[in-house]
Amino acid sequence: MPLRLLVAHSSAERDAARAVEARVFLQAFGNTPEVMEQEYGHYQGRSRFVTVIDEEGGSALGVARLILPDATAPVKTLVDVAGEPWHLDVVNSLRAAGLSSRPVWDVASLAVDRRFRSGAAGAEVIVALCHGVHQYSLNCGVEGLVTVLDDRILRVVRAMGMPWTPMAGATSQYYLGSPASTPCVMVMSSVAESIRTRRPDLAPAVIDGIFRSIVLDPADLLPGRGGSLPRVPPCDQPDRPPVGRDRSAWKPPTHRRTGTLVSSPDPST
Numbered sequence: 001m002p003l004r005l006l007v008a009h010s011s012a013e014r015d016a017a018r019a020v021e022a023r024v025f026l027q028a029f030g031n032t033p034e035v036m037e038q039e040y041g042h043y044q045g046r047s048r049f050v051t052v053i054d055e056e057g058g059s060a061l062g063v064a065r066l067i068l069p070d071a072t073a074p075v076k077t078l079v080d081v082a083g084e085p086w087h088l089d090v091v092n093s094l095r096a097a098g099l100s101s102r103p104v105w106d107v108a109s110l111a112v113d114r115r116f117r118s119g120a121a122g123a124e125v126i127v128a129l130c131h132g133v134h135q136y137s138l139n140c141g142v143e144g145l146v147t148v149l150d151d152r153i154l155r156v157v158r159a160m161g162m163p164w165t166p167m168a169g170a171t172s173q174y175y176l177g178s179p180a181s182t183p184c185v186m187v188m189s190s191v192a193e194s195i196r197t198r199r200p201d202l203a204p205a206v207i208d209g210i211f212r213s214i215v216l217d218p219a220d221l222l223p224g225r226g227g228s229l230p231r232v233p234p235c236d237q238p239d240r241p242p243v244g245r246d247r248s249a250w251k252p253p254t255h256r257r258t259g260t261l262v263s264s265p266d267p268s269t
Helices: 011-029 033-046 076-081 090-096 119-139 151-159 188-198
Strands: 003-007 047-054 060-067 104-112 144-150 173-175 178-187 214-216
Touching (some): 011 033, 011 047, 011 104, 033 047, 033 060, 033 076, 033 104, 047 119, 060 119, 076 090, 076 104, 076 144, 104 119, 119 188, 119 214, 144 151, 151 178
Parallel strands (some): 104 144
Antiparallel strands (some): 003 047, 047 060, 060 104, 144 178
């Protein structure tokens, strides 16, 4: 199975990325197509999908959705954490992380097909996605990332040396079908040193993009992939401040997570 890491650009690549995201979030969190549309539909035009694709069959094995800010609104995570259940002060949270007036993007989802979560091959998929998010963000001049991660996924990526840290004032709470999720922030300039220090065994893959079974053309992570980049004001000084989403009509999924979205990134497993 020839695998390739890229930022989805064609309609077929984007469809494959959304398909694996929808499938995993339905299985793991009970997020139906209606819930996914309600939560992510508004951001489709601002979404970029870092994806591991099966070049032969055209399907995606894993995806990380990045949401970009634009001049009209901040990213999903900053909107969501300003409301229930966290009520965080977004401006102060970014300032505390040293990201005041810096370009910040959102890692809005991270998912790997359950068939590719075990063994060395499965571990390489999540490692490749982390490299793709890191390198594509750097190529685009991004200085910080935000996310709301299920706590089990947070433990996996932190074990890889990724320096995700809880936002100032954030606690673990129920969120979109996950019984325990935490809003986090990561400063891009700290990533390489963190991984080379804490997980030097993963540095060739996560930082340098060297994989055993996944092909990477550096051109597939350039800024032009996925669409043009919007011009935006500083993230902590938007035209209007982030406010919490009105979830009064939102019904949480009844399904509860029983598995994991990604596997341990230990190449020896």
